[in-house]
Amino acid sequence: MAGWNAVFKREFAGYFATPVALVFIVIFLVLAGVFTFELGGFFNRGQADLRPFFDFHPWLYLFLVPAVAMRLWAEERRTGTMELLLTLPIAPFGAVLGKFLAAWAFVGLALALTFPIWWSVNFLGEPDNGAIFSGYVGSLLMAGGFLAIGSVMSACTKSQVVAFILTIVVCLVLLLAGLGPVVNFIKGWMPAGVVDAITGLSFLTRFENISRGVIELRDVLYFVSLMGVSLVVTTWVLESKRH
Amino acid sequence: MREIVAVDGVTFSVQPGEVVGFLGPNGAGKSTTMKMITGFLSPTSGSAKVAGFDVQTQTREAQRELGYLPEGAPAYPDMTPESFLAFCADARGMKGEAKKKAIEKAVSRTNLQGVLRQSVETLSKGFKRRVGLAQAIMHEPRVLIMDEPTDGLDPNQKHEVRALIREMAREGGSEKGKAIVLSTHILEEVDAVCSRVVMIAKGKLVADCSPAELLAKSRYHNAVTVTVRTPAGARVREDLMGLAGVKNVEIAEDQTREGAATSWTAVPHEADLGAALAPKILELCKQRGWNVDAIRMETGRLDDVFREMTVG
Incomplete structure (x- = not known):
């Protein structure tokens, strides 16, 4: 893992060296706002909570997070800097981890910048701040899961567009696996065990649990192990291309 | 694949x-x-x-x-x-x-x-x-x-x-x-x-x-290149070929204009013969009355070796 911090530092600063950071953060905040207030009916519900805010996060991440993740490795491969990075005395997993954590910290920063909405809801009423905190934790974990999958896809190709599309597809499958209509559809003809396994894989089910204020160890473990496995797979993909 | x-x-x-x-x-x-x-x-x-x-x-x-x-x-x-x-x-x-x-x-x-x-x-x-x-x-x-x-x-x-x-x-x-x-x-x-x-x-x-x-390894190693001004009708190639130890003769700068300097490279049969070749060539030029502008021994040509070793 040696050297991960050097990679982290470079990558995190890298987001701000280009318009990527600004564009991403602005779009994320605008869309989060639009979804919460327009589609989510934040005011009309008359409830002091952030459910409409968090409910749209999976769909927001579905498109925005792959855009962050797509460049992780595809870009290195295209510009040839991969050769430089992997011949520095850094463990490959260290480089994978450093890049992932930088991307995660960056998305985390964008998420943190939604604090005015938390402030508003506290101004308007008396929300359950524990549930809101839990929602933020769930949202961050889910973003990490999306990013880790994006990291694998980005390692597979030197085309950022291909990485972007693959990531969206895989993440969409993982999201839909827990969506009501899909669950009802497969319930009809699949054994209960399989249905449970499929819904168990879903981001949505896990995220909904956490965002309702129930931080359960197994849900947290799900996201953490998803990230761990994805990063190991990323390293493995990179290594396999060195033969 | x-x-x-x-x-x-x-x-x-x-x-x-x-x-x-x-x-x-x-x-x-x-x-x-x-x-x-x-x-x-x-x-x-x-x-x-x-x-x-x-x-x-x-x-x-x-x-x-x-x-x-x-x-x-x-x-x-x-x-x-x-x-x-x-x-x-x-x-x-x-x-x-x-x-x-x-x-x-x-x-x-x-x-x-x-x-x-x-x-x-x-x-x-x-x-x-x-x-x-x-x-x-x-x-x-x-x-x-x-x-x-x-x-x-x-x-x-x-x-x-x-x-x-x-x-x-x-x-x-x-x-x-x-x-x-x-x-x-x-x-x-x-x-x-x-x-x-x-x-x-x-x-x-x-x-x-x-x-x-x-x-x-170059075939030009120890070859002798001589630059001479010769009158029209001089048979430089033939004369050089006539010298003992010369394997072949190549013309480097092909200027046929009369009185212009031309460079000829005499390649010896074996590299060690090259050193003995230079005096003989000078002698020849003197005999024929050709003006020698320059004479030098080649160390060899890298691009030539490169081509020989990497093609075929």
Whole structure:
């Protein structure tokens, strides 16, 4: 893992060296706002909570997070800097981890910048701040899961567009696996065990649990192990291309 | 997917203080070999040792002793040379004062002072290459691997880079100097900086010797070239061919205008005969009354050897 911090530092600063950071953060905040207030009916519900805010996060991440993740490795491969990075005395997993954590910290920063909405809801009423905190934790974990999958896809190709599309597809499958209509559809003809396994894989089910204020160890473990496995797979993909 | 054998059974070693020119036509496997030495690619079989460390099993240790300039000197386009070098220093575990000093030294050796705060993507090719070099030498590696370090540079920049390479090989005496391998297909580079030549073609080793020995392989080695002004109707070729020991005669500059100087190269049967050939040719010219503008013994032509060894 040696050297991960050097990679982290470079990558995190890298987001701000280009318009990527600004564009991403602005779009994320605008869309989060639009979804919460327009589609989510934040005011009309008359409830002091952030459910409409968090409910749209999976769909927001579905498109925005792959855009962050797509460049992780595809870009290195295209510009040839991969050769430089992997011949520095850094463990490959260290480089994978450093890049992932930088991307995660960056998305985390964008998420943190939604604090005015938390402030508003506290101004308007008396929300359950524990549930809101839990929602933020769930949202961050889910973003990490999306990013880790994006990291694998980005390692597979030197085309950022291909990485972007693959990531969206895989993440969409993982999201839909827990969506009501899909669950009802497969319930009809699949054994209960399989249905449970499929819904168990879903981001949505896990995220909904956490965002309702129930931080359960197994849900947290799900996201953490998803990230761990994805990063190991990323390293493995990179290594396999060195033969 | 079809398997491509890029490099096949290439073996050589490099001592401290040596500058080895890694020669071969494009596509011969030079870059692939270098990528395997630096641990970027893994060979199917065989091994590479850097400063005593096996690149495959002790990758990190080997890479610590290694400076590498990949082909085209890739660097993160959005970064400035300053932040890029700082990143490389961080990645190599340098800290504080040592890091600052290492960066300063690398910057001054590669003359990057003027562009430290400009993003890499806006730099000229020459500066980009120097950024790559600075990165490769900043940690004082014992082994320096450079893939086409002067490719695409203008003559002044080439001169600077070569001077830097020579300086680094010499540093601290031959015992403590760096072991340097540079790949090139520019033959003048071999003469300019290398103490040894390793040549590969189609992935196989075809030569491992000093530049002088390589030149000796040329059929022009010890050939005699004479530049003469001859009257019309002079039968220079025939007369030269008539001399003992001459295998064949080639005309280098074909100027048929009367009174103009023409250069003829007499190639001896065997290289050792060349020394005896020059006086005989001078004698011949005197007899025939030709004006000799110049006469010289050829050391050999590298491009000729290169073509002979790498084609077919």
